[in-house]
Amino acid sequence: MEAKWYEEGLKMIEELTSNAEQIQDDLLKGILSRNAGTQYLRRFLHGQTDKQYFKENVPIVSYEDLKPYIDRIANGETSDILLAEPITAFFMSSGTSGGQPKLMPVTAEVAQLWAMFRTLYESPVMKHFGDLNKSGKRMEFMFARPEIETPGGLKATSVTTSIFKENGFIAMLPKLYTSPVETIFCPETQQSLYCQLLFGLIQRGEVAMVGSFFAATVLRAIKFLENHWQEMCSDIKTGQISHRITDIGCRNAASLIMKPNPALADLIEDICNSKSWEGIIRKVWPKARYVGCICTGVMEQYTTELEFYSGGLPLVSALYASSEAFCGINLEPLCKPSDVSYTFVPNMAYFEFLPVKNDGNEYIEMGSKNEVTETVDLVNVKLGHCYELLVTTSRGLYRCKIGDVLMVTGFHNNAPQFQFVKRQNVAISVDQEKTSEADLFKAVTEAKALLDPIGFILTEYTSYADTSSAPGHYVLFWELKEKEGNHCTEPDPKIMVECCVRMEESLHYTYKIYRKKNIIAPLEIRVVKQGSFEALMDYYVSKGASFSQYKRPSCIKSKEALKILDSVVIGKFFSPKPPL
Structure with missing residues (x-):
């Protein structure tokens, strides 16, 4: 059974997508039942938890509208001004696609949601490429971001860093990944990248996938390798890591894995010394089955160059998520990045969709500021139509705009599938x-x-x-x-x-x-x-x-x-x- 864990994930996908409407309604009812008495929702709901009442009275907002409440909690006020469950930490958004980083409340349930979401998005990938947990290692480029502490004493960090800090992730790291934990938490990103590439080269015969969260990070790693492969080969040949690496954690990790290997160094030198680096990923890591990274949205611009380096390996965009919510999974990992559609998972958040129209390549919200625009539920979106995504979560986001415009491309059972169109207002x-x-x-x-x-x-x-x-x-x-x-x-x-x-x-x-x-x-x-x-x-x-x-x-x-x-x-x- 353990070897076929992803079959359970595939079964779960079928159950969730077949019952999408009921799951969405139950999820919203639970969120409102727990949070209707909060300072924020009390103004609009007056104790009511009916879905239609919620839609008619709770306003559609942006992060900026909720920010004063989030800031008050960050500064030490109790969580119940916004949500009933205690806030344990904050996620910080990346802050590069649309402005300044945002603080998103985190509760105890987030780890459970992430574990389920990961099972769901990895299951279709494992179906096509086999169980990587049994047949190889992932060479993923991972970089922890420094935590900050809010005036109220809560920690704030990126979604990925919170995942890297989990005990379960740290425990499975040596078995499933080529990068030791010390390299992920190295505060110097250049040293971290050097070591992650070096350890990936040393374990090249075990690498079953190459990737990172975003396509841009994978490309940066390959370009870094172009500039430093000779130095890395020297390290491999002598069994001693470069003096450029001054981080103690990285040096200690290297001492546990490195030993002189002239034959491996010569082999990598021959590969990297070629006139063209076309297909270099497949040449350096011959057992890699795919390149895993998000290649949709703003990352689509990197696909041409990534295809040049990958040598025909599939580029797999497995998930669609944000700091606000986990949203969708790719059921067809082998499709081209330009054709990727994400099937929304109905138990991750309560999703609403604000219709937008394409007016001469400009995506405009239907309805004016003085006119109430009705949102569409997850199961009622229409094929070929475009919508701006709203989420309601148990983490204090109510009818909050994500800022993404999506187009409906199909359905899997009763759950819609979307292609990313654009960031709104960028x-x-x-x-x-x-x-x-x-x-x-x-x-x-x-x-x-x-x-x-x-x-x-x-x-x-x-x-x-x-x-x-x-x-x-x-x-x-x-x-x-x-x-x-x-x-x-x-x-x-x-x-x-x-x-x-x-x-x-x-x-x-x-x-x-x-x-x-x-x-x-x-x-x-x-x-x-x-x-x-x-x-x-x-x-x-x-x-x-x-x-x-x-x-x-x-x-x-x-x-x-x-x-x-x-x-x-x-x-x-x-x-x-x-x-x-």
Whole structure:
């Protein structure tokens, strides 16, 4: 039975999705029964726990609306101003996709929910790839984030760090993962990454999967390996870890696993010394069955480069979750990242969906501020329609907007399946036009296709609304790399200008009209040196962002971050004419 644990998980998925409506109703009833008397809900419910009364009287809110209550608890007031169950800690969001990190209340049930959610999202993966718990190790790049203590004495940390600290996780780590716990909690991320890669190379024959929480972290690890593989091979050859590693925990962990292995070092040298690193993941870790990381949403931009390195290994996006709630699982792990749909799990939170309409590539909430818009229950969403996700949880979030727009792609039994469309309210704008994250990604995808015939890959990009002069214009920062070789010569300027043209042609109707009327100036692409986006990430991490949960911002708003990229520009290119 132990060998087939995932079959129980698959059975549980069928039961949950078949009874989605009843499970959702029971879950909401339980949340309201426990929390109706709290200071927050008492204002709206007056002791009522009926679902329809809840929907008619409790307002739809954002995190900012709940923040005053959360801050009061963080500052020492009792939890019951917001929820009945005691708050044991806070989760901190990554803070890079939509603004400042958010504090999310944590209760005792969260660990149980996570354990169940993990079983559910891993079961379809194990069905396709076999039980990794029995046949290999995971080389996952994991980075704990420092805890902070609120004025009220509660701990606050990232979701992933809270998982890493669990006794059960620490106990199974040596058997199931290549990274010792000391490397995960190393405060120096560069030293941590070096050691996790080194130990993954030493155990290359046991590695059954390569991954991290986000695609961006996997890519950063591979690029780090490109720059440091010779030093790591020297470590493997001599059995002594590099002097660059000063963290005592990492050095102690190395002393337990490292011994001279010249043959392994020579083998890795031969692989890494090739002219092209295409397929390097599969070459270095030949028993790896897949690359596991979230490749949807803002991470989709990394799939092309990750496919280049992975050598045909499937890219598996197993779950959809946020700091607010665990939400959905991928029942088809082998599908392409662009085709991934997440089946919502009805016992993780009470889900509501606010209809939005696609108006010329702009996703707009139906109804005005003066008009009440009815939300749709989980089982009543319609195929092909788009919605903004709301969650109600036992952790003090009531009808709270997550900020994600999702599209219904199908159903599994009675539970809907969604594709991620965009983050709400994340856009670049220089006038009254609004360009969404999805619009920007589409335009970049069209333009970067021009690089392939000349042997270049777009590895990273971000945008900036330059309004320092009138009219303002869009600036795109691009980091490029040659398919062969580790250095980047500047691509043909004519091609780069054509990329500017292609981007403008691919943007939405409003942008094109404004460009033709000279309300918006020509789009600009600034090519930056290799490693520039690593420096950008280092900056955000230094400001408190999580290394493992970092999301490259779609649009730069920080003056300091802008200075980092502007200081390493090696070429500027402009669109020579308005789009047709």
